[in-house]
Amino acid sequence: MEIKVILKYLNLHSWEVNPREAIQLQKELKKKISLKKSFSKIKKVAGADVSYYKNKMIAGVIVFEFPNLKAIEKRSFISPINFPYIPGLLTFREGPSILAAFKKIKNEPDIILFDGQGIAHPRRMGIATHLGLFLGRPTIGCAKSRLSGKYTSVGEEKGNYALLKEGEEVLGAVLRTRREVKPIFVSPGHKIDLPNSIEIVLKCIVKYRLPLPVREAHIFVNQIRNDLAVRINKNG
Numbered sequence: 410m411e412i413k414v415i416l417k418y419l420n421l422h423s424w425e426v427n428p429r430e431a432i433q434l435q436k437e438l439k440k441k442i443s444l445k446k447s448f449s450k451i452k453k454v455a456g457a458d459v460s461y462y463k464n465k466m467i468a469g470v471i472v473f474e475f476p477n478l479k480a481i482e483k484r485s486f487i488s489p490i491n492f493p494y495i496p497g498l499l500t501f502r503e504g505p506s507i508l509a510a511f512k513k514i515k516n517e518p519d520i521i522l523f524d525g526q527g528i529a530h531p532r533r534m535g536i537a538t539h540l541g542l543f544l545g546r547p548t549i550g551c552a553k554s555r556l557s558g559k560y561t562s563v564g565e566e567k568g569n570y571a572l573l574k575e576g577e578e579v580l581g582a583v584l585r586t587r588r589e590v591k592p593i594f595v596s597p598g599h600k601i602d603l604p605n606s607i608e609i610v611l612k613c614i615v616k617y618r619l620p621l622p623v624r625e626a627h628i629f630v631n632q633i634r635n636d637l638a639v640r641i642n643k644n645g
Contacts, residue, residue, distance in 0.1 A: 435534035447600035455518035456622025460630035468506035469630035527596035541599025548598030
C-alpha cells in the first residue's frame with residue numbers, strides 16, 4: 410500500500426493575536442532566521458499566493474519539478490479572513506491559510522517562492538521568512554514592490570540587480586528579470602542566502618516578470634476566486 414506523505418510544519422505560536430502581540434512575535438522569531446544555504450540539489454520548487462473574495466481568503470500552492478518547471482501538484486484552502494490588513498503584518502492575515510494549503514501537499518518542495526517579502530521587512534519577518542520558519546525549509550520572497558530598504562539604479566538587462574540595503578545591512582536585491590521591464594524585489598526568507606535566492610529566481614523566469622511558480626500560484630488562486638464568486642452569486 411502506498412504511504413501518503415503530507416507536509417508537516419512547526420507550531421511556533423498562536424495566530425490568535427492582536428497587532429501589538431504580532432509585532433512582538435516577529436521580533437522574537439527574528440532570532441531563529443538562518444541565511445545560510447541548507448540544501449544541495451533542488452528537485453522540486455513551489456509557489457504560494459493568496460486571493461480574496463468578499464470575506465473569504467483563497468490560499469494556493471503549486472509544486473513544480475525543477476529545473477523543467479512542470480507543475481506536478483496543486484492544493485488550495487479557503488477560509489474566512491480573521492486578521493486586518495496591516496502593512497508589515499501580512500503573515501498574520503494570510504499565513505494560517507497558506508499553511509493549511511501546504512498541509513495537503515504530498516510532493517514536498519525543496520524551495521518555496523512566495524509573492525511577498527523575505528527579510529526585506531522592517532523587522533526582517535516578511536511572509537517568506539515567517540512561513541519558512543514554520544515550514545522548516547528554504548524560502549524566497551519575490552515581491553513586486555519595496556517594503557523596506559533603499560537601492561540605487563538597476564541595469565536594464567535581465568540578471569542585472571542592485572542591492573537593497575538598510576544602512577550597511579543587505580536585505581535583498583532589486584532584480585531585473587526581463588530586459589527593460591520593472592524589476593522585482595528578491596530577498597532570502599529562511600535557510601538560504603541572497604546569491605542562491607537570485608540564481609533560483611532567475612532559473613524560474615520563463616516569459617514573464619515574475620518567476621513561474623509565483624505567477625502560476627497567482628493565476629491558480631484567482632481562478633478559484635472567480636469560480637467561488639460564480640457559485641456564490643448563483644446561489645444568491
